Amino acid sequence: MPRIAIIGTGAIGGYYGAMLAKAGNDVHFLLRNDYATVHENGIRVDFAKGENFTLYPVNAYKSSADIGVVDIVLIAVKATANDQLTDLIKPLIGENTWLVTMQNGMGNADHLAQLFGAERVLAAICFISLNRIAPGHIYNLFNGYLSVAEFQGTPSPRTAVLKKLFEDAGIKCDELPSLDETLWRKLCWNVPFNGLTIAAGGVTTDVIVNSEELSDLARKLMLELQSAAAAFGHTIPDEFIEKQFTLTRKMGAYKPSSLIDFLEKRPVEIEPIWGEPLHRGTAKNIPMPRLEMLYRLIKASCGKF
Amino acid sequence: MPRIAIIGTGAIGGYYGAMLAKAGNDVHFLLRNDYATVHENGIRVDFAKGENFTLYPVNAYKSSADIGVVDIVLIAVKATANDQLTDLIKPLIGENTWLVTMQNGMGNADHLAQLFGAERVLAAICFISLNRIAPGHIYNLFNGYLSVAEFQGTPSPRTAVLKKLFEDAGIKCDELPSLDETLWRKLCWNVPFNGLTIAAGGVTTDVIVNSEELSDLARKLMLELQSAAAAFGHTIPDEFIEKQFTLTRKMGAYKPSSLIDFLEKRPVEIEPIWGEPLHRGTAKNIPMPRLEMLYRLIKASCGKF
Numbered sequence: 001m002p003r004i005a006i007i008g009t010g011a012i013g014g015y016y017g018a019m020l021a022k023a024g025n026d027v028h029f030l031l032r033n034d035y036a037t038v039h040e041n042g043i044r045v046d047f048a049k050g051e052n053f054t055l056y057p058v059n060a061y062k063s064s065a066d067i068g069v070v071d072i073v074l075i076a077v078k079a080t081a082n083d084q085l086t087d088l089i090k091p092l093i094g095e096n097t098w099l100v101t102m103q104n105g106m107g108n109a110d111h112l113a114q115l116f117g118a119e120r121v122l123a124a125i126c127f128i129s130l131n132r133i134a135p136g137h138i139y140n141l142f143n144g145y146l147s148v149a150e151f152q153g154t155p156s157p158r159t160a161v162l163k164k165l166f167e168d169a170g171i172k173c174d175e176l177p178s179l180d181e182t183l184w185r186k187l188c189w190n191v192p193f194n195g196l197t198i199a200a201g202g203v204t205t206d207v208i209v210n211s212e213e214l215s216d217l218a219r220k221l222m223l224e225l226q227s228a229a230a231a232f233g234h235t236i237p238d239e240f241i242e243k244q245f246t247l248t249r250k251m252g253a254y255k256p257s258s259l260i261d262f263l264e265k266r267p268v269e270i271e272p273i274w275g276e277p278l279h280r281g282t283a284k285n286i287p288m289p290r291l292e293m294l295y296r297l298i299k300a301s302c303g304k305f
Numbered sequence: 306m307p308r309i310a311i312i313g314t315g316a317i318g319g320y321y322g323a324m325l326a327k328a329g330n331d332v333h334f335l336l337r338n339d340y341a342t343v344h345e346n347g348i349r350v351d352f353a354k355g356e357n358f359t360l361y362p363v364n365a366y367k368s369s370a371d372i373g374v375v376d377i378v379l380i381a382v383k384a385t386a387n388d389q390l391t392d393l394i395k396p397l398i399g400e401n402t403w404l405v406t407m408q409n410g411m412g413n414a415d416h417l418a419q420l421f422g423a424e425r426v427l428a429a430i431c432f433i434s435l436n437r438i439a440p441g442h443i444y445n446l447f448n449g450y451l452s453v454a455e456f457q458g459t460p461s462p463r464t465a466v467l468k469k470l471f472e473d474a475g476i477k478c479d480e481l482p483s484l485d486e487t488l489w490r491k492l493c494w495n496v497p498f499n500g501l502t503i504a505a506g507g508v509t510t511d512v513i514v515n516s517e518e519l520s521d522l523a524r525k526l527m528l529e530l531q532s533a534a535a536a537f538g539h540t541i542p543d544e545f546i547e548k549q550f551t552l553t554r555k556m557g558a559y560k561p562s563s564l565i566d567f568l569e570k571r572p573v574e575i576e577p578i579w580g581e582p583l584h585r586g587t588a589k590n591i592p593m594p595r596l597e598m599l600y601r602l603i604k605a606s607c608g609k610f
Contacts, residue, residue: 201606301506305516
């Protein structure tokens with residue numbers, strides 16, 4: 001049985017870690033602020049649709065050194081904490097340790113590859129709506145799926161192992177031919193919905209899907225991403241874009257993670273969600289006036305000018 | 306001596322009315338919320354550069370009927386109150402009464418023309434930075450100039466009279482060949498600076514001029530207006546656009562009127578400043594992606610979706 005470490009036990013790390021542990025896996029959680037609560041009460045997961053559960057006891061740790069070497073590291077810290085990853089991950093790495101980023105946005109796998117070597121790096125891209133509503137308490141608002149991919153190259157024995165691991169824990173999962181393409185696709189949701197909910201003054205996603213003018217703006221942002229992705233050889237079909245609206249309508253009055261970070265004055269993942277696709281797209285001479293504007297407005301709203 | 310009524314004694318109406326009255330003109334002020342304060346203490350005008358003064362006593366009125374017929378009506382209510390203008394102006398109108406809009410944005414003169422006939426309508430476009438810092442207390446932060454124009458047609462004996470009236474009161478003033486062109490020019494300031502200060506999360510104008518990325522965004526918005534204005538036969542030179550940045554740098558940490566309205570949860574002049582130029586430009590097939598986005602974000606931020 002693989003030894004698994006969860007780095008960053010927020011909504012994503014807490015949820016997927018708890019699901020894996022509940023299925024009998026050997027999971028070890030690194031926590032900072034929520035350590036005491038989780039150590040004492042475990043991790044509670046509630047579902048809008050599904051059976052609530054509490055994982056208890058939890059293998060909770062305050063430092064990576066206490067966890068020691070593992071087979072799989074699931075990385076779920078905010079990308080704004082990427083500069084701390086060297087220290088957080090080093091003690092976990094053995095000869096064959098896999099590093100799987102579950103983080104939002106573009107550039108995270110590249111960052112891990114730079115730090116620890118590209119051959120270790122995979123990604124598990126989360127299409128799901130989770131909120132951490134209190135320390136150690138996660139709410140699953142909308143159950144989507146997980147896409148696993150190699151950082152470099154096509155599906156491999158490793159992605160097959162990851163897929164089975166998650167599926168055996170009750171998580172819908174697929175393997176993807178290209179991480180890069182998956183990231184562009186995921187940004188088709190994050191760029192407009194995480195972005196416009198902030199830039200429109202702190203609205204929930206239902207305000208966007210219920211307004212013709214804001215939906216049109218969201219769609220135009222997605223089309224800019226579609227053009228940029230195409231410049232890198234990735235096809236994002238129009239139906240995929242329309243599907244984002246159908247999915248989002250089901251979420252109700254959802255607050256994307258970036259909006260929550262913004263409202264609670266925590267660091268927002270500006271560069272991976274808006275900066276990186278803008279820089280990549282404009283480097284290929286793709287006009288992205290709306291993404292550029294959104295990126296700058298969010299930076300300014302976060303006091304970055 | 307012409308009998309003058311000021312409709313809307315906020316920053317603009319209070320300032321220009323007080324300047325005219327101080328110079329010996331026969332000026333009558335319509336007030337609502339600030340009536341008691343102004344009746345008791347007069348209108349106080351402070352200057353960043355210039356000699357402060359208080360106009361006292363003030364011909365203050367609670368209703369237009371109490372003012373009666375005048376020769377010149379200076380209209381300085383927020384454009385968001387345009388639906389009240391019929392009642393506010395009717396009692397002031399004699400056979401030859403001039404209606405001079407000093408309001409922000411596009412479409413105000415058109416609205417007056419519809420209500421009272423195009424032949425009565427003129428405009429005095431204010432390039433100035435004023436704040437109403439308390440009831441009956443106005444602060445002149447940056448002294449610009451006034452441009453008077455006929456609603457229809459070129460300078461006339463009437464615009465010459467208005468120009469002299471203002472100049473004799475110590476106000477820099479010029480006559481303009483085209484109201485429409487002047488409005489497009491003024492929007493080159495209002496669209497980006499009133500707009501981005503709101504959409505960037507409530508920053509002052511210095512944040513925009515001090516940031517390369519936000520200045521570039523402001524400039525791109527101005528270039529969209531330049532293209533739209535050109536489609537209507539108006540030339541806005543590049544030097545005019547650059548001058549807006551030079552002027553704004555002198556204003557320091559200025560809060561445009563729309564930002565103040567927004568922060569104080571008062572109605573924002575969304576349609577005249579962003580909606581009207583967008584509708585006019587797109588009707589001529591001018592691509593205005595940034596203005597469209599700004600318009601929609603501000604509408605959403607003001608709870609209009």
